[in-house]
Amino acid sequence: MSENDEPVRKALLEDLDTGFGELYGAYRGLVFSTALRLSGRWADAEDLTAEAFLRAFKALAGYEPDRIAALQPRAWLMTILMNIWRNCARAKSRRPPTDLVDDPVETVDPREGVEETAARHETGDELAELLGQLPEEQRAAVVLRHVVDLPVSEIAMVLKIPQGTVKSHVSRGLHRLRALGGVR
Template sequence: MTLTDEQQLLHQARLGDETSAAAYGELVRRYQTAVFNVAYRLLGRRVEAEDAAQEAFLRAYRALDRFEMGRPFAPWIKRITTNLCLNWLESARAKTQLLAADMSQNDQPVSMDDWAQAAPSPEQTLVREEQATQLHRALLALPPRYRVAIELRHFQELSYDEMVEVMERPLSSVKSDLFRARKMLAEKMKESA
């Protein structure tokens, strides 16, 4: 059985020799945008998202010996990021900072959809930016557990079983949280329209 490029990097990163840092650095390079986007959608501020992404990669590196080889790295690092952000959101310090956050135009998330589109018109770009800003603000207005439910299901595209594992809640609670989150999000989007 041959190892994929990602598996080779993971194996090399686990060795702890002089090449392990370079191998892990390559994994960070590959997934840094995805990890940042998860953190940004959950935390809402660029600086906090950057800190969370860095901390998530650090925690993943320290836990590489517990990573199950043969599984993809992306879902694992995204779960670490999600759990880290949820812990930050639940702390009093993060709640205080989040309420006082300045929602300036400079705090826009990295949007891969915009990059994928072929040269949208200025009007289309403006409409997309306004919609993204409205959605971002509406998501930040949700309680943390509802925000996490939306993030896991719609941005990370996890199954309900995977959500149960990440959120450490019963399936019925996860489904209920997701239902309430969608309802609240729709109401907040109507209010801002």
């Protein structure tokens, strides 16, 4: 369970609108970075993040207080994100490929120096490319474990698979990344 879960849960119980603001503030970076590592594209990550929070808000509006009180917000948001990502990946695989070049627009942090921007961009692109070469289940497990830093028990809840399978996916994914030259 995340340290943000309890204050977010309390805020959601007091007032859904204010609480949702707390939820968004606490987890937007985590959801976006996870979406970016899963999709490999900035624009797709923005879309996935927006859709995840939209679905979360709609779901919360229908929840009873006891269900909100038992909610584990971080794991719950990751579950929503993973479901959206899988559905998008399935839909994308059914569409014919386009010949258009999809270069993501790079946003620049004005406080960041040129060297830092270049290093971050290069590392992020390399990681996205390497993660994109992993099978879907391994990519999801590796991202949730080593990017999001979820414990194995929460990853099992998010992916709806046994903890042993999570460990296997993470181990095989890391082994494959090492073979590809991306992890030491």
